[in-house]
Amino acid sequence: MTTPEDVRSRLADVLTRARDRSRALTDCVDDDDLVTQHSPLMSPLVWDLAHIGNQEELWLVRDVGGREPVRRDIDELYDAFAHPRSTRPALPLLNPTEARNYVAQVRDKAWDVLDRSPLRGRRLEDEGFAFAMIAQHEQQHDETMLATHQLRRGPAVLAAPAAPRTAAIPRGEVVVPGGEFEMGTSTDPWALDNERPAHRVSLPAFAIDAAPVTNAQYVEFIADGGYRRRELWSERGWAHRVDAELDAPQFWVDDGTGSWWRRAFGTMEPLRDHQPVVHVCWFEADAYARWAGRRLPTEAEWERAARWDPVSGRSRRFPWGDAEPTPEHANLGQRHLEPAEVGAYPAGASPLGVHQLVGDVWEWTSSDFLPYPGFSAFPYREYSEVFHGGDYKVLRGGSFGTDAVACRGTFRNWDHPIRRQIFAGFRCARDLERDV
Structure with a gap:
């Protein structure tokens, strides 16, 4: 049985891990770099750092702890809704x-608030939700800061071991039988509001790629004229492809001899064939799927492939079961600065044999x-809630830059279909003529 002290210890671990990562991402560059806006899509790194602290102050120090404000005067500066990213460098930031x-x-x-909290009795504090929410928030901004590092110019400042290679490349597709399953969660104490509540969803049988593209x-796809063939693109997708002059994934470079290279965190590296493609927008993924005679999976199909156990009939927290991710299960937590080759994590595959649904690429x-159905905003x-119904597509599964505390089988991410700076790839699916 989990005790409040067990929860307190785990919360201390995830909060410490997040802060260690925030320091690593900001201490590796000088002050001039910290205040520079490396892309209008991103904030200066120093804004993200202070925003992390401000959210922690609002929720843990003031709300849960009932303490006096540390810096009420900066609340408006670090309100993400008050200032678009493109305008933040002009603010009087810390x-x-x-x-x-x-x-x-x-x-x-x-830390003092955590020591004193009963971790129960109030919904915000039950099972340490507020503390876990703040750890997830910090890790989400850490991944955003990692994306900023990918966009910055200049010499490399981050280092990590190369991601694993594999000789066992999963190929083809996996058939997922039709039926009903439980999507979302009503029991995971650290799940965020858009993952809730659990609800039953019925799907026909479908096929899904055994690994990401x-x-x-x-x-x-590129060699077959994928970026030049209008019939492969949606109307909006083609307009964006032309306007943005897309001809390859972001950060890819053709060396003129038929070989592709990829710029990654300040270094140029030859493209590794068996790594999942990364830094493609939704429109590119959709066009590739059409070219392949397939389609992108729905969010419900993705979750059934990732969570449904055909033996027990229940939905698990992760493809491999309910246990927390380990380095044997998935490429998470910035242990590597790139996706691993497909097939590198056989221990993380689903019971049906679908690989790398968690980690590597969103x-x-x-x-x-x-x-x-039954959604309620909290806290x-x-x-x-304010993003529901907007121009956003759902991403699932996390990337090599996602921490385990902010990644589970029910976790939902979303972004505009034109975005490429995020660590996003895809896999394809297709309908079956009859249920299997």
């Missing part, structure tokens, strides 16, 4: 030293970001 001091001061108070497969689905509308 400088790097002030930002570091601020987040350290807030964390000291948050690889670089080598995507090169075939996977685009065909679904719009909408609430589940604030701005986390997900």
Whole structure:
């Protein structure tokens, strides 16, 4: 049985892990780099750092702890809805030293709040939800800061071991039988509001790729004129392809001899054939699927493939079961600065043999970001409710830059279909003529 002290210890671990990562992503560059906006799509790194501290102050120090504000005067500066990313460099932001001091001061108070919280009795504190929410929020911004590092120019400042290779490449597709399953969750104590509530969904049988689409497969699409063939693209997709002059995934470079290279965190590397393709937008994924005579999976299909256990008939937390991810299960947590080759994590495959549904690359689905039946915003509308019904497509599964605390079989991510700076790839699916 899990005790409050067990929960407290786990919360301390995930909060510490998030803060260690935030420091690593900001301490590796100088102050000039921290205040630079490397892309209008992203904030200066120093904004993300102080925003992390401000959210922690709002929810843990002030709300859960009932303490006096540390810096009420900066709340508006770090309100993500008050200022679009493109305008944030012009704000009177905390400088790097002030930002570091601020987040350290807030964390000291948050530790005291964690020590004193009963971790029960109030929905915000039950099972440490507020603390877990803040750890997830920080890790989500850490992944955003990692994407900023990918966009920055200059010498490499991050390092990690190369992602695993494999000789056992999963090929082809897996048939997922039709039927009803439980989608979402009403029991995971750290699940966020858009993952709730659990509800029954019935699907016909379908086929889904055993692994994400690889670089080598995507090169075939390019070589066959995939970016020039209007019939492969939706109307909006083609207009965006022309306007943005898309001709390959972001950060790919053709060396003129028929070989492709990829710029990754300040280094140029030859394209690895068996890695999942990354940095493609939804429109590119959709066009590839049409070229392959297939389609993108729906969000419900993705979750059934990832969570449904054909033996027990129940939905599990992860493809491999209910246990937390380990380095044997998935490429998560920035252990590597790239996706692993497909087939590198056989221990993480689903019972039906679908590989790498968690980690490596976020996977685009065909679904719009909408609430589940019975959805209720908690603890604030701005986390997900305000995005429902907008121009957003759902992504699933997490990437090599996603921490395990912010990744599970029910976790939902979303973004505009034109976005490519995120660590996103995809796999394909298809209908079956009859249920299997």
